[in-house]
Amino acid sequence: MKVMVIGGGGREHAIVKKLKESAKVSELYVLPGNGGMAADAKLVDISADDIGAIVDFAVNSGIDYAVVTPDDPLVAGTVDALNEKGIPCFGPRRDAAMLEGSKAFAKGFMRRHGIPTAAYEVFDSEAEALTYVAAAPLPTVIKADGLALGKGVTIAETHEAAAEAVREAMSGRKFGDSGSRLVIEQFLTGPEVSVLCFTDGKTIKPMVSGMDHKRARDGDIGPNTGGMGAIAPNPYYTADIAAECMEKIFLPTIRGMAEEGRPFTGCLYFGLMLTPDGPKVIEYNCRFGDPETQAVLPLLQSDLMDIMLATTNGTLAETPVEFSNDSCCCVVMASDGYPVKYEKGFKLSIAPEVEPYVYVAGAKLADGELLTNGGRVIGVTAVGATLAEAVKTAYERTEKVSFANAYYRRDIGGRALAKE
Ligand code: AMP
Ligand code: GLY
Numbered sequence: 195m196k197v198m199v200i201g202g203g204g205r206e207h208a209i210v211k212k213l214k215e216s217a218k219v220s221e222l223y224v225l226p227g228n229g230g231m232a233a234d235a236k237l238v239d240i241s242a243d244d245i246g247a248i249v250d251f252a253v254n255s256g257i258d259y260a261v262v263t264p265d266d267p268l269v270a271g272t273v274d275a276l277n278e279k280g281i282p283c284f285g286p287r288r289d290a291a292m293l294e295g296s297k298a299f300a301k302g303f304m305r306r307h308g309i310p311t312a313a314y315e316v317f318d319s320e321a322e323a324l325t326y327v328a329a330a331p332l333p334t335v336i337k338a339d340g341l342a343l344g345k346g347v348t349i350a351e352t353h354e355a356a357a358e359a360v361r362e363a364m365s366g367r368k369f370g371d372s373g374s375r376l377v378i379e380q381f382l383t384g385p386e387v388s389v390l391c392f393t394d395g396k397t398i399k400p401m402v403s404g405m406d407h408k409r410a411r412d413g414d415i416g417p418n419t420g421g422m423g424a425i426a427p428n429p430y431y432t433a434d435i436a437a438e439c440m441e442k443i444f445l446p447t448i449r450g451m452a453e454e455g456r457p458f459t460g461c462l463y464f465g466l467m468l469t470p471d472g473p474k475v476i477e478y479n480c481r482f483g484d485p486e487t488q489a490v491l492p493l494l495q496s497d498l499m500d501i502m503l504a505t506t507n508g509t510l511a512e513t514p515v516e517f518s519n520d521s522c523c524c525v526v527m528a529s530d531g532y533p534v535k536y537e538k539g540f541k542l543s544i545a546p547e548v549e550p551y552v553y554v555a556g557a558k559l560a561d562g563e564l565l566t567n568g569g570r571v572i573g574v575t576a577v578g579a580t581l582a583e584a585v586k587t588a589y590e591r592t593e594k595v596s597f598a599n600a601y602y603r604r605d606i607g608g609r610a611l612a613k614e
Pocket of ligand 1: 344346347386476477
């Protein structure tokens with residue numbers, strides 16, 4: 195099969211490398227990918243957001259199957275556009291991608307189906323939102339309704355900070371149209387778990403659980419980032435909690451979406467918080483998470499292409515989705531200063547012996563040389579029989595990668611190891 199993957203980061207590189215292992219995949223394209231993936235797939239210089247060009251390329255190149263990975267293209271309806279031309283896809287159609295595309299939709303959906311989540315209100319008027327936050331319990335969580343590059347959430351510790359966040363999003367248009375509607379919700383506490391699931395709209399099969407590390411600096415301080423590392427499985431996510439999540443969250447979500455006439459297919463990501471009152475949904479993502487995918491897919495033993503096809507064909511119930519009992523750690527190496535201000539264009543060297551374990555997120559090829567080209571540059575991974583071993587090996591491998599302004603956290607997996 196000729197397969198194309200849409201997207202260009204570390205997550206996409208992890209997917210590409212896994213798909214390459216499948217005997218079913220004869221040709222692999224990535225749009226646009228990045229220079230660090232050139233050995234694994236053919237790079238096609240088409241933006242992940244250019245639906246028209248994506249569809250034309252797929253039709254003209256005889257693509258048999260498309261994997262639509264990032265949030266914006268999914269929410270914009272890339273799957274619908276490809277399906278219209280008869281090209282089957284991994285990923286939800288636009289009406290199902292709304293679980294991530296609109297937090298107000300997701301919250302209303304959870305309310306309709308009795309799925310546990312933080313109590314909330316939705317506001318379209320700045321004046322009403324300001325009145326509400328002036329007396330809201332603290333901290334207060336303020337979320338832009340739409341996609342905001344993962345930056346649309348503010349946890350306000352004071353009423354002044356809450357009012358400021360409301361104003362910035364609404365009249366300040368900090369997130370453009372995404373912030374013209376706000377969800378303001380109850381602050382929850384507890385360990386966070388990411389559970390990525392394959393689903394064909396009827397059957398849902400969770401992958402091994404993961405833990406992201408969102409803050410820039412060791413000890414979970416500093417600004418929020420796209421994710422500085424991940425481990426899998428997440429030791430907080432016990433078998434009992436997994437069973438409870440299946441019954442109270444995963445199945446009701448899949449059934450609810452089918453009942454509402456927008457069956458979800460592809461990868462559904464549950465961002466969960468294990469609160470003293472039980473697991474609750476913090477957010478849905480309509481796609482593989484990054485960097486969690488870089489720690490989860492190395493543990494997948496089944497054929498990823500078979501699973502993807504099963505989510506499209508409605509045969510997931512009969513398709514094996516097996517993970518090894520090992521652990522995996524992914525350490526993200528970023529450009530110093532990320533996510534605020536950083537330089538790029540430095541020579542990136544990756545020793546051949548660690549190349550199979552490295553996913554490139556931000557690099558470009560210039561005259562045959564790999565140069566850094568983003569805030570997050572690479573994810574360095576390792577699988578081990580224990581989490582401790584995976585963490586140790588991943589950090590050893592970071593020594594085999596270099597670029598001038600490399601910065602990475604030294605404590606990925608630390609909290610998980612302490613819990614163990
Ligand atoms: P999101 O962009 O929805 O992933 O939110 C970013 C982060 O904000 C989450 O990973 C949580 O750490 C935090 N967060 C979001 N909603 C809440 C909430 N209701 N209570 C506490 N923390 C939250
Ligand atoms: N790791 C969180 C996300 O992919 O949004």
